[in-house]
Amino acid sequence: MEEIISLILHGCMLAGKLKETLPNLATQPDLLSNSLEEITKIFGSAKERVLHSQGSSTTSYLHNLLTLEHQQIGTSVEQWLRSNTQAMDIIQTQLAADRNEAKVSGGVDVRVSEAAVGGFQAAAAVSASNVNIASSSTQRPRRRKDQGVINKITVPAPRIGNTEIPPEDGFTWRKYGQKEIMNSKFPRGYYRCTHQKLYNCPAKKQVQRLDNDPLTFEVMYRGEHTCHMSATAPSTLPPPTADHQIPQDHLSATTEPPTSLWLSMDFNPIRQGGSSSGMIGGRGSGRGSGDDVGTSTGTRYGKEVDFPVMDLADTMFNSGSSSSSMDFIFNSAEHRWESDDKKN
Template sequence: MDEAITNILEGCKLARELETSIMKQVFNISPDYLMKSSEEIVTTFTAAMNLLTSLNSSLHVSSSMGGEAGEGGSHGATSIIQALNLLQSAGFEQQSMFFHPTHYPRVAPQMATVSAVATPVMELGGSRYVNVLESTNPEDGGSHGGVRLTPEGSSGSARRPAGSTGQRSTRRRRDNAERVIHRVPAVRTGNSEMPPDDGYTWRKYGQKDILGCRFPRSYFRCTHKNYYGCEAKKQVQRLDEDPYTYEVVYCGQHSCLTSTTPLLISSLAPVNTAVTSAVAPIITSATASTTYVATNPPGESSMIGTTLSEMTPSTSIHLGNWLTRDLADTRPVADMADVLFNSGSSSSSMDAIFYSKHD
């Protein structure tokens, strides 16, 4: 039993080390390292499980033999339970941090269609990751909503001269699209905190002070909205009770994930026929895309001539996403340019975005 527990503790230790490595060296983590560490952990726990299994079966044998199963037996069973509890408390459940939707936002929206539950998951670095899937309405898919033309000249906005059209013919709000709520700890970069990169490129389109909340809510839409008509949006807000935690609400699905026929790609992506690599033609089209998050990792085929160690921090942070990416992800080439050239985090602007009203 002692040996089993020793193995378990050792496994926990290894897991913690791996977690620490990942959190600290998230930009330079290598698949080899991940693989070896994972194997080590699995081996350690497997050994413990084997010991516990054999111990358990021997206990059954001794008790069935009518021997002195009494005191010693119950003690052994209790120890096994304790050991198994140890395993659970160590977070070695099906959901590890790398399988959490927070780290796989590509998966999360799809998950929302499955159920509407709150799923507490392991604690990480003192901050609790929670994934809450709000109720959804599959019937409308966000297709309805008020459509109203602005009466000519009715606008009182000083920023909208009477001569401007001022029409918002396609305006919709509060559609019942799926909403997936995440609570994520802030990533500290220097003296500032910002939400962790979620693997998408977002463009901020608004910020509001919310009644009763200390911190403003920021509104983002997918950067590729104009390119691919992607309707994905998200809202980001710091929690009153924990300013170092952000609540991120994802709305809508990323149609830019699978679109192979971008609406405006022809006008935005000049083709350089002199270059044979799939990467080159889109470099000029998307280099200007700079938002507060780094962009999506390239698909397998997109890792042309790029090793993990060569990747920039803002791209290698997506290792987890990249490693498990759905092979069917046929995201257009513009994202590859994002990955190659997007400098990623713009913490300075985020400082301004997520200021505290009381600061």
């Protein structure tokens, strides 16, 4: 129950933040979609847990609360979208593109995007089905059984530029292995978060091209990003640059902690063709070669410039938006998570 409440509160917190930053997201349907997806996942997950622990009056109450919360968020977003024709146009355009281009296993992105326009109709559908968070284990890290597949998506290769690489996903990854896989034509690449050592970020991903469709990548995310959590974010950040951008066809279906996703989002809408293209074979192609499937362009010649969290923080906490009816939820949720952090 503790966990469920924690989930709900965090969902409320993100919803509050979304509400505050809605005007800023008018021209960034990707980010809006991601935000909605994350909130949806949280409430969906909480709802699932409530359903699985039915019986007490408390869980029944929570279930009703979750359903209501879902509807309210959907309504708010829908109203905003309808009042913002520009955003509607952009999102609808993006949706059309997504339908044609993105084959997301489980349909997460497309489904959530549609939910955004249609009033979160499919919100509940995105839940624990894609989330298989492994039970915490103190056992040896290599145990396959405990590696908890967080999410698996298929990503189309870029049509422009180097089609050998999948689109970026907003994070910086470092390749630590590649292996030929049985019954697969193409090797599987193993990546871990660039900040693994620095911030003990456990996030990893595997990238493999599909046998029957070499222009499509299957990306499996494991672990959760902790590197961009505000509490652990580096205190000495480089100045914000204009090079913080998730590409238009960015498909972020990771299920890392919500805060991580939020903080990993990028509020700069303009970066054209700046993908990590140029995967060139050869040993030791080294840094900056772009020889990194899915690596964010945040890596530039070995220096991390990927701190979209700064932009987001500015947007979020300096927005100066007035208080709202959701503030009490927002505040309590934040306190809740802060205290949780202190526990951990």
